[in-house]
Amino acid sequence: MIRRTVKIQLVAFLAITLLGLSYVSANYVGLTDALTNRHYTVNVDLTDTGGLFENAEVTYRGVTVGEVDTLRLTRGGVRAVLLLERDTLVPDDAIAVVAERSAVGEQYLDLQPKRRTGPYLSDDSVIPADRTRLPISSTQLLVNLDELVNSLDKDDLVTVISELDAAFSGTGPALQALIDNGNAVLDTATENLEPTTRLLEDGRVVLDTQLDSADSIREFSKHLRSLSEQIDSSDPDLRRLLDNGQLSAPELTSLLRTVDPTIGTLLGNLVTAGGIASVRLPGLRQILVMYPDVVAGGYTVTADGTSHVGLVIDLTPVPCTEGYGSTPKRYPQETADTKANDKAACDEPESSKTAVRGAQNAPGPTGEAPTDPGASGRSGGGTSAGMYRYDASTGQVTGPDGGPVRMGSSGGQQRVFGDDSWQMLLLGPLGK
Structure with missing residues (x-):
């Protein structure tokens, strides 16, 4: 008689066998695929x-x-x-x-x-x-490899292999260290990926800014090259100045110590005066041209101790009459005060055969200084820059618009000094 324990074992074995057969039938025989x-x-x-x-x-x-x-x-x-x-x-x-x-x-x-x-x-x-x-099949791979090897010159191949052996022989530890360090570099780069990405993005902004300022940088480089060429051409003079300067250096030092309390104010005032004069070079040039003739002519009046007055009546060219029609006539018996007509001026062009006159034909200041909104709309041959006023008590210069003229980095030098504005790079700090 079979004991109960044996029966349980047989039943368990039968169940495991059935499960195994089912799994094999489902996954390997394809019974599941056929049914489902x-x-x-x-x-x-x-x-x-x-x-x-x-x-x-x-x-x-x-x-x-x-x-x-x-x-x-x-x-x-x-x-x-x-x-x-x-x-x-x-x-x-x-x-x-x-x-x-x-x-x-x-x-x-x-x-x-x-x-x-x-x-x-x-x-x-x-x-x-x-x-x-x-x-690609193994046969085709071997055939292609054989053709590649046969296409190489054997002597050249031996030379290449020999040189590679000479180059890398005994460098195993160094190559291993290089690879290890390369891995360390890659690991560090991976750890700092976000800062690196942010740096590249910020660098792009900086590069875009430099690209936008390319014209200004190019112009600055051009001026710097001109300055360098001028210094190079003046090399002998500079060397002579440095050699002779050793003798005059003590005297110059003593002079600077003497004027040290006021040199800053003096240079600042000179910079202001130079700036005002530089924009009025056409007018100053005209004065320097005409002044000698005026002085020479003045001496002829009393050359022999007596006064000589000459009167020349000549209607050639005829006087200018265009532009004065807005001035009303006044008769001698009218004695009341009347405001002068400051809008009247000669309207004839400079090429006219009449005597074109008026302050609008005098050389005006150069540059791109703002004009006075309340000034007359008439303009002459010069480029008007308005009136600049200097206050000796404060040392400030005001422009035509009433605002102070500042020689800073915001464009004041270029507006006032024109092409000579680069000199303020050297003179500006001395006036502070």
């Missing part, structure tokens, strides 16, 4: 297996979606029957690529579609041979 219809078949025509085998994996975008069921010979090559999971949607333009998973040659089939939308592969769909890719 979880897969659909796709046929792939290949010119060669390329090492592909039955039960090899089938992947779609790197994810396993089925397996190779069977391989059948055909007149054109081999047909691989694929079992794909029913819920897998593969576009019907997919390319079947036989690829190797590892160096030992474990092949699998990868489906690579050209689009992401339908139509999709279905039961008994066929992927033709012109949409398949096979790996």
